[in-house]
Structure formats: C-alpha cells, structure tokens
Amino acid sequence: MENKDSLSNIENLIYNGKDIGDGIVSSIYERAEKIYKEVVTNDTNNNNIESKLDNILTSKLFGYPIMILLLGIIFFITIQGANIPSEILSNLFFKIEDKLTYLFLNIFNAPDWIHGFFILGIYRTLAWVVSVMLPPMAIFFPLFTLLEDLGYLPRIAFNLDNAFRKSGTQGKQALTMSMGFGCNAAGIISTRIIDSPRERLIAIITNNFVPCNGRFPILIAISMIFLGVLSDNFSSLISTISVIIIILLGIIVTLLVSKLLSSTILKGVPSSFALELPPYRKPQIGKILIRSLLDRTLFVLSRAILIAAPAGGITWLVANITIGDATLLSILAGFLDPFGSLLGMDGMILLGFILGLPANEIVLPLIIMGYMSEGAMIEYENLSSLRTLLVDNGWTIITALNVMIFSLLHFPCGTTLLTIKKETKKWRWVVFTFLLTTCIAVGVTFITNLIYNLIF
Numbered sequence: 001m002e003n004k005d006s007l008s009n010i011e012n013l014i015y016n017g018k019d020i021g022d023g024i025v026s027s028i029y030e031r032a033e034k035i036y037k038e039v040v041t042n043d044t045n046n047n048n049i050e051s052k053l054d055n056i057l058t059s060k061l062f063g064y065p066i067m068i069l070l071l072g073i074i075f076f077i078t079i080q081g082a083n084i085p086s087e088i089l090s091n092l093f094f095k096i097e098d099k100l101t102y103l104f105l106n107i108f109n110a111p112d113w114i115h116g117f118f119i120l121g122i123y124r125t126l127a128w129v130v131s132v133m134l135p136p137m138a139i140f141f142p143l144f145t146l147l148e149d150l151g152y153l154p155r156i157a158f159n160l161d162n163a164f165r166k167s168g169t170q171g172k173q174a175l176t177m178s179m180g181f182g183c184n185a186a187g188i189i190s191t192r193i194i195d196s197p198r199e200r201l202i203a204i205i206t207n208n209f210v211p212c213n214g215r216f217p218i219l220i221a222i223s224m225i226f227l228g229v230l231s232d233n234f235s236s237l238i239s240t241i242s243v244i245i246i247i248l249l250g251i252i253v254t255l256l257v258s259k260l261l262s263s264t265i266l267k268g269v270p271s272s273f274a275l276e277l278p279p280y281r282k283p284q285i286g287k288i289l290i291r292s293l294l295d296r297t298l299f300v301l302s303r304a305i306l307i308a309a310p311a312g313g314i315t316w317l318v319a320n321i322t323i324g325d326a327t328l329l330s331i332l333a334g335f336l337d338p339f340g341s342l343l344g345m346d347g348m349i350l351l352g353f354i355l356g357l358p359a360n361e362i363v364l365p366l367i368i369m370g371y372m373s374e375g376a377m378i379e380y381e382n383l384s385s386l387r388t389l390l391v392d393n394g395w396t397i398i399t400a401l402n403v404m405i406f407s408l409l410h411f412p413c414g415t416t417l418l419t420i421k422k423e424t425k426k427w428r429w430v431v432f433t434f435l436l437t438t439c440i441a442v443g444v445t446f447i448t449n450l451i452y453n454l455i456f
Contacts, residue, residue: 168262
C-alpha cells in the first residue's frame, strides 16, 4: 500500500511538471525513518540535546549569525595568533640570508648578479612566502578541521544549500568553498565530493572568490592601516570585521557567478542533494593535527614554494634590468598607470598583482619594493611606516578599498591554476577561469572608483 502511495505521489509530481528528484528522495527517507523508529532505540537525553543544537544551528533565525560569528572567531584567532610566529620566522630567515650573503660574496666570490638572483630574488621570496603563509595556515587549518571533526561543516552545507540551489548548484559547494579559505587549490581538490560534473566545474571556477591564506596578509594589513587606525584599542577587532565584510562580498559574488554560469554555458538542473546530518562527535586532537598540518598545511605550502621560487628570480631580474635610467619595473608600472587610475589604483599596484601571479603572498612586498625603488623585496618595519609609504605614494581610502576588492576577486595564483588543469584535464577551463575572474575584478573596482569620484 505504501509503495502504491509513493508511486502515486511521484505520478502527481510528473503530471504537475515538477522535479521528481526531491520527491523520490523524500519518499525514501520517510520510509527509512519509519523503519528506524520501529526497530531502533536511542538515548533520549542525548537525542534531545542534539536535536536542540540542530534546531539552533540550522534555524533561519540563528543559523547564519552563528556561522558568521564562528568565522569571525576563527579569523580573529588566526590574525592575532599568526603575528608573533610570522615575525619570528621572518627574523630567522633574514638572519640566514645574512649568512648566505657572506658565503656568496666573501667565500665563493660570486658576482653581484648571481647573489642578487639567488639570494635577493629566489631565497628572499621563499622567506616571505613561508614566514607569511605558514603561521596562518598552521592556525587556520586545525581550527577548520576541528569544526569538521565536530560535525559542524555539514550544518553549514545545510544552511547554504537553499542559496546554492537557487544559484543552480547544491549545498556541497559550501563545503568546498569553505576549504578555499585555507587555500584555493585545496578547495578545488575538495570539489571531488560533488558528483555532478557540471556542478563540480562551477565550484572549481568560483572557488577563487573566497580569499586564501596568501591573500589574507594584504587584506589584513590594509584593513589595519586604513581602518584599524580608527581605534587603538580595537584595531584587531575592526580589522577582523572589515575582513569578514570582504569575505561576505566574496560569498555573494560566488553565488552570483554560479547563477550566471548555471544559466548560460553550464546550464542544467541542480542535482538532488540529500544531506543526512551526522551526529556530533568528540574531536580527536591527534588526527586533527595530522590531517591539518601534514595533509593540508605542508601540502599547500610545498606547492606554493615550487611556484614562488622561480618567480622570485624573475622578479629580481625585472627590478634590476635597466633601460636608460629607468628599471624595467618602473617602465612597466608607468605603462600600466593610466589603466590603474581608472580602477582607483596605480600601475605599481597592478604590476604587483601581475608579478605576484605565482604566489599571492609576494604581492604586497612587490608593491613596497616598487615604491621604494629597491632592487629586491624588502620587509617593512611596522604598519605605521607602511601607511606613511603608501600615503606618500598617493593612496587614499578608495585605493585601499579597491586593492582589497581586487585582491579578493582577481585571477587565481599559479598553484591554483595548475590545480584547475589537473582536476579538469583541460587548459580551456584554466584560461576561462583566469579571464572571468580578471574581468570581474576589473569591473567591480572600476564601478566602485566611478561611484567614489561621482560622490566625492
């Protein structure tokens, strides 16, 4: 009788022209739940606690605020906790650089260009990448894995499922998007959990719109320089809030672009996504540390190092090859200046992003190097001196805002592009993703600059 009723429901759905996927899944789960209640006995108290938690964590009223609050806490801890180890690593690497410089120049009697290419170019770039990238990842990935181990991530997917379904995809994309906060390459690899090839491709293309660890330093530094100075006592809090707003902008762009793709070149019906919320689990600290530090942190860092090493050498060459009285770096920056001004930025900023293609971590040091007319990447002493340098080179609030927006939306780094190729097996999706993200970044910054100039 029940089978006849289920078939009758499905026939009605087909007759009314509705998607039968959800109807079939609902019928299966209703039947399974009925059998479950007849043969399984649970601990009532534990069940009630989990049900009450789910009613709060997945409710329309509290679900999203709790998600944003937890995200804010994770980033606040990451921002605060990464400063000291990052500074320690930076000091250590620059002390080693002094030893290597002495070795090259005094022991090996190497020419200046050999020392510059290998030490000031390759080694210093690697030092920047490791000191800036490792501490935040070593904090963020364990915290994120902790939420995963507790069983909270499926609740995030449940909360965002409706928004992604309206965008033509499914809630699993929320999980892959969240992985992109640590590294976009890792987020793209995690799209393997999505069964539909069409929806997986959308998730791969749009994963770049959430900032990775490589982009957090520039977002955090600029937010503290131009917004954190509003309050000495709450600079970290204000910086965290501004970064969260940028992240929310990235999520909105992810949904909009997903909708655009699913309505055009990747058109299709969203697949049924039946998410059974797993029980809450006691976290296993040992496994969390192994998975987050070995499988994620070191894996992502090793890829970044492979990409950043040759980039450092190329950057040093660009900064030291002269044509007349000007370096190639300053000539290229001057060429990009007119276009940069349309976006509320300048040529040196755009050149920093272009040369930073191999690794987002080196974008800010490249910009600093260009402004100070140095032949190698340098380390700024503190945020106050960095603010003075940027303001002296024409930075305003709109410059800072558009640099943060461009950093959020611009083309993926070299590691991520390589990962897209490996996951899709086709170069055309690499080129498409690069062009799409670049056009969106240029379009949004052009509009914000236009609006700012019209108002002010």
